[in-house]
Amino acid sequence: MGFPHRSHPRETPLLSKHFGDVDARTLTGWRQRGGYRALEQALAMEPVAITNIVKESGLRGRGGAGFPTGLKWSFMKPGDGKPHYLACNADESEPGTFKDREIMRWTPHALVEGCAIGAHAIGAETAYIYIRGEFTEPLLRMNEAVREAYADGILGKNAMGTGKRIDVHVHKGAGAYICGEETAMMNSLEGRRGNPRIKPPFPAVAGLFGQPTTINNVETLAAVPHILTNGPEWYKGMSLASPKSSGTKLFSVCGNIQRPGNYEVVMGFPFGEFLRDLCGGPLPGRRFKAIIPGGASVPIQTPEEADGTMMDYEGFIAGGSMLGSGGVIVIDDAQCMVKQIARLARFFAHESCAQCTQCREGTAWTTKILERIEAGQGTMEDLDTLLEIADNMTGKTICVLSDSCATPVVSGIKKFREEFEAHITGKRCPMRAVAA
Amino acid sequence: MPDTKMISLTIEGRAVTVPEGTSILEAAKTVGILIPHYCYHPALPVAGVCRMCLVDVEKAPKLAPACATAVADGQVISTRTEKALEARKGVLEMLLINHPLDCPICDQSGECELQDYTYQEGRQDSRYREPKRFNPVEDFGGDVVYVPNRCILCTRCVRFMDDVAHDPVLSVSERGDRAVIGKFDGADLTHEWASNVVDLCPVGALLSKDFLNKARAWELDRSASICPNCTQGCNAIIETRDNQVVRMRPRANPDVNAYFMCDTGRLDYRWINRTDRLEQPMMHVNGALAAVDWEPALAAAAAALRGKRAVVLASPMLSNESLFLLSRLGGRGVFRVAQGPEAPLEGVPDLALRADRAANVRGAEEMGFSRTAALSGVGAGDVVVIADDDLEGLDTAALGGATLIVMGTTLPEGIAGRVAVALPTTNFSEEEGTFTNLRGRVQRFMQARAAPGLARPMWYALTDLLALLGQPSAYFIASEVFDALAAAKPSYAGMAYDTLGLRGSPLPAAQAAGRSA
Numbered sequence: 023m024g025f026p027h028r029s030h031p032r033e034t035p036l037l038s039k040h041f042g043d044v045d046a047r048t049l050t051g052w053r054q055r056g057g058y059r060a061l062e063q064a065l066a067m068e069p070v071a072i073t074n075i076v077k078e079s080g081l082r083g084r085g086g087a088g089f090p091t092g093l094k095w096s097f098m099k100p101g102d103g104k105p106h107y108l109a110c111n112a113d114e115s116e117p118g119t120f121k122d123r124e125i126m127r128w129t130p131h132a133l134v135e136g137c138a139i140g141a142h143a144i145g146a147e148t149a150y151i152y153i154r155g156e157f158t159e160p161l162l163r164m165n166e167a168v169r170e171a172y173a174d175g176i177l178g179k180n181a182m183g184t185g186k187r188i189d190v191h192v193h194k195g196a197g198a199y200i201c202g203e204e205t206a207m208m209n210s211l212e213g214r215r216g217n218p219r220i221k222p223p224f225p226a227v228a229g230l231f232g233q234p235t236t237i238n239n240v241e242t243l244a245a246v247p248h249i250l251t252n253g254p255e256w257y258k259g260m261s262l263a264s265p266k267s268s269g270t271k272l273f274s275v276c277g278n279i280q281r282p283g284n285y286e287v288v289m290g291f292p293f294g295e296f297l298r299d300l301c302g303g304p305l306p307g308r309r310f311k312a313i314i315p316g317g318a319s320v321p322i323q324t325p326e327e328a329d330g331t332m333m334d335y336e337g338f339i340a341g342g343s344m345l346g347s348g349g350v351i352v353i354d355d356a357q358c359m360v361k362q363i364a365r366l367a368r369f370f371a372h373e374s375c376a377q378c379t380q381c382r383e384g385t386a387w388t389t390k391i392l393e394r395i396e397a398g399q400g401t402m403e404d405l406d407t408l409l410e411i412a413d414n415m416t417g418k419t420i421c422v423l424s425d426s427c428a429t430p431v432v433s434g435i436k437k438f439r440e441e442f443e444a445h446i447t448g449k450r451c452p453m454r455a456v457a458a
Numbered sequence: 459m460p461d462t463k464m465i466s467l468t469i470e471g472r473a474v475t476v477p478e479g480t481s482i483l484e485a486a487k488t489v490g491i492l493i494p495h496y497c498y499h500p501a502l503p504v505a506g507v508c509r510m511c512l513v514d515v516e517k518a519p520k521l522a523p524a525c526a527t528a529v530a531d532g533q534v535i536s537t538r539t540e541k542a543l544e545a546r547k548g549v550l551e552m553l554l555i556n557h558p559l560d561c562p563i564c565d566q567s568g569e570c571e572l573q574d575y576t577y578q579e580g581r582q583d584s585r586y587r588e589p590k591r592f593n594p595v596e597d598f599g600g601d602v603v604y605v606p607n608r609c610i611l612c613t614r615c616v617r618f619m620d621d622v623a624h625d626p627v628l629s630v631s632e633r634g635d636r637a638v639i640g641k642f643d644g645a646d647l648t649h650e651w652a653s654n655v656v657d658l659c660p661v662g663a664l665l666s667k668d669f670l671n672k673a674r675a676w677e678l679d680r681s682a683s684i685c686p687n688c689t690q691g692c693n694a695i696i697e698t699r700d701n702q703v704v705r706m707r708p709r710a711n712p713d714v715n716a717y718f719m720c721d722t723g724r725l726d727y728r729w730i731n732r733t734d735r736l737e738q739p740m741m742h743v744n745g746a747l748a749a750v751d752w753e754p755a756l757a758a759a760a761a762a763l764r765g766k767r768a769v770v771l772a773s774p775m776l777s778n779e780s781l782f783l784l785s786r787l788g789g790r791g792v793f794r795v796a797q798g799p800e801a802p803l804e805g806v807p808d809l810a811l812r813a814d815r816a817a818n819v820r821g822a823e824e825m826g827f828s829r830t831a832a833l834s835g836v837g838a839g840d841v842v843v844i845a846d847d848d849l850e851g852l853d854t855a856a857l858g859g860a861t862l863i864v865m866g867t868t869l870p871e872g873i874a875g876r877v878a879v880a881l882p883t884t885n886f887s888e889e890e891g892t893f894t895n896l897r898g899r900v901q902r903f904m905q906a907r908a909a910p911g912l913a914r915p916m917w918y919a920l921t922d923l924l925a926l927l928g929q930p931s932a933y934f935i936a937s938e939v940f941d942a943l944a945a946a947k948p949s950y951a952g953m954a955y956d957t958l959g960l961r962g963s964p965l966p967a968a969q970a971a972g973r974s975a
Contacts (some may be wrong), residue, residue: 140819198633200633215629215630216526217901220504220506220523220526313534343669351787371634371635372633372634373633373634374634374635375508375609375633376630376633376634376635376636376637377505377611377613378507378508378509379507379508379509379510379549379552379610380509380548380549382552382558382611382634382635382637383552383553383635384552384637385634385635386585386634387555387588387635390588391587391588391782394587394588398797403585406583410548410550410585412554413548414545414548414551415548416525417519417520417521418520418521418545418548419509419510420506420507420739
């Protein structure tokens with residue numbers, strides 16, 4: 023993990039403004055850059071007023087589902103006599119996604135501040151930051167930032183001298199993709215096996231330790247201080263296409279592309295220009311073959327589909343995919359699609375929590391068939407079987423991991439069927455033939 | 459309960475009204491519809507993981523798991539739409555792809571829900587062409603062996619040990635299709651109630667070592683019975699093969715044992731099959747015990763008893779009926795009962811392996827028998843009726859010079875030379891009758907096997923004996939004895955054999971106590 027690239031002029035650095043700025047990590051440095059003023063402002067406000075501002079801003083969950091954040095906060099009923107909890111989902115494990123990692127590495131105090139504001143807004147005294155087990159540096163930074171915030175009186179039983187109690191605990195996960203699913207994360211926080219829970223009850227009714235709980239993504243919470251500082255209208259105004267998507271969004275770009283990295287653009291930015299201008303387009307002599315725009319769980323796009331897509335929640339759906347986590351995986355014409363999809367399926371098979379039958383057996387079965395096709399041992403019937411397995415894995419399980427595994431398979435077979443068929447009829451991987 | 463809101467809905471075209479909060483699966487049961495399921499069990503927390511109970515709820519975009527979805531007013535539920543059938547077919551196919559399909563050598567075969575539902579609505583073939591996953595068989599300790607290849611990871615066993623036994627030694631280990639049921643290091647399934655996981659397992663993954671390879675399910679004859687091994691009176695099923703008891707399993711009764719039975723109770727059945735039985739009436743003829751017919755033996759017993767004081771040493775394993783007629787012999791009645799440590803099942807109120815290790819201690823007490831450790835105060839002129847007490851551990855010197863009449867399943871060792879008459883009787887599995895459990899619940903047991911030789915139910919022999927002694931008694935079936943008992947014993951007043959049913963009924967006093975509690 024090195025330093026980030028220099029910001030591209032067409033980017034709108036809000037969350038990423040201080041990426042690479044070593045001094046921004048410390049409390050002193052963060053204060054010099056305007057940090058904790060939003061929290062000070064928030065603690066003087068009624069929780070419902072903060073929630074309303076966030077509602078008006080149009081901020082939506084950046085973890086993948088895109089649920090309106092203010093609405094989610096408003097589910098937490100004040101004065102119900104129960105302890106409320108805020109849980110920050112920092113278990114960023116979606117393949118191809120590394121935006122939360124950079125927020126925590128470079129601007130840990132932004133997240134502490136966001137958590138403190140969020141906790142106050144939902145009537146919680148305790149916030150948990152659940153960090154992915156493999157994230158060693160982000161964990162280090164977050165622990166240090168929380169320590170500094172306590173030492174300075176920002177957190178604790180008298181947060182910023184207001185008499186309000188706000189505790190933030192950093193919790194390290196043990197390395198399981200499924201713990202990024204919010205109910206599995208709550209089980210993990212409680213010390214149980216990270217298995218997703220059946221909903222209902224929803225977390226806002228009975229979540230962490232059975233109490234009302236709100237779960238927000240790192241990027242979502244980090245955006246909140248900016249909204250309080252600059253006002254909801256300003257945030258809502260940052261929208262190039264659909265008015266239902268506002269603000270900036272971090273996109274993690276990886277794969278066969280000139281300049282991989284994190285890019286922050288305003289919602290609705292044209293995806294084609296993003297890939298070509300900001301990220302530099304394909305590697306020399308290559309062409310894009312497939313784009314997975316929102317982490318491994320979303321449908322695969324063809325370059326043509328990607329070209330006409332506006333980068334926001336609605337735009338990606340119109341483009342046949344989803345915004346997801348904003349993890350853009352670029353695959354070029356030197357890659358074997360069957361191999362890439364098999365690799366994705368293998369990931370999901372490895373990470374299935376094993377509760378639901380369709381997921382436990384289906385992810386592994388899918389992987390075995392795909393790997394067999396890739397090795398030149400497939401049959402045409404296998405493609406039908408794959409689609410029927412995918413159908414059985416969709417919409418029938420406790421969480422969506424099963425659906426996530428089926429998604430790239432279905433879109434892959436639909437959009438790159440000739441590649442699958444070439445493996446079957448040629449009894450070998452055609453790409454391997456090129457390489458040889 | 460007037461404060462419970464009732465919900466009305468339609469399941470498979472049938473109108474159903476159930477209390478609010480009831481699951482679709484339980485609601486369907488009330489109108490006789492069994493929605494296929496594996497992980498759901500009424501005694502365990504809902505897991506919702508097997509996804510077998512998916513049903514079609516009108517207007518809902520997705521299929522709903524019937525076990526984890528509460529009923530709602532006006533819901534229209536179909537269990538057999540194409541969508542629901544396809545989903546369940548898909549689950550069954552997935553459950554079988556790594557299953558070894560070794561039904562011919564699997565103990566569960568014939569009583570396996572994987573077989574049943576596959577036969578009912580599964581695919582005819584499998585599309586699985588890959589190698590199957592393999593994991594070796596593991597000894598889980600206690601009476602349990604784990605065959606991971608057959609496991610469908612329904613987690614019933616894990617939830618039983620966690621939430622019912624409160625001895626969390628099992629868990630799901632690993633993820634994805636590598637997942638297996640794991641046992642914590644150093645822990646074993648030695649909990650007194652651990653073998654219930656074998657019954658709970660819907661497939662052949664958890665098996666009883668005791669029953670392993672002993673019989674095929676379809677060779678067994680099953681009878682509703684009561685576990686005779688302690689005063690709890692757990693409802694049980696006795697399973698026999700060729701007249702031999704080969705397994706005892708729990709029979710559900712929410713008022714006594716829920717769905718469970720302890721290991722001590724279920725595994726202590728071999729004595730029922732013992733072959734060194736007293737099979738013929740015997741009496742002293744020319745200085746030695748000789749086999750005779752029932753008539754002379756009964757006449758000899760009557761002659762011995764006439765005008766004498768009787769001391770009855772009864773077994774608390776005897777039925778209420780036998781104990782009642784024994785009490786009519788007059789004289790003094792005592793019983794001895796074996797003791798053992800009490801072992802509760804934490805998650806179920808008032809369910810334990812009890813210290814008194816015999817089924818009918820309460821019944822014996824109700825019939826006027828008193829508990830004793832040793833026999834005393836027997837005079838030379840007395841007649842001691844040894845009613846199925848094996849005399850083990852009893853100082854036979856205490857029998858003094860009394861005349862001995864044995865009515866029992868065996869002839870106690872060491873006293874053969876002194877026995878005047880021995881009358882062969884059946885044990886509880888060879889007759890029908892009732893026991894009264896420690897909370898005063900009167901429960902019926904059915905005959906499970908044929909009686910050996912000329913053995914008769916003890917109450918039947920006593921009917922004849924009492925008649926010879928001038929006490930009018932003409933009982934031909936157990937229910938007649940019970941009804942006479944109910945008429946004679948105030949604590950059983952108003953009870954009738956025919957209304958006990960298969961789940962029993964509390965004594966009037968126990969019922970009143972239960973109501974005020």
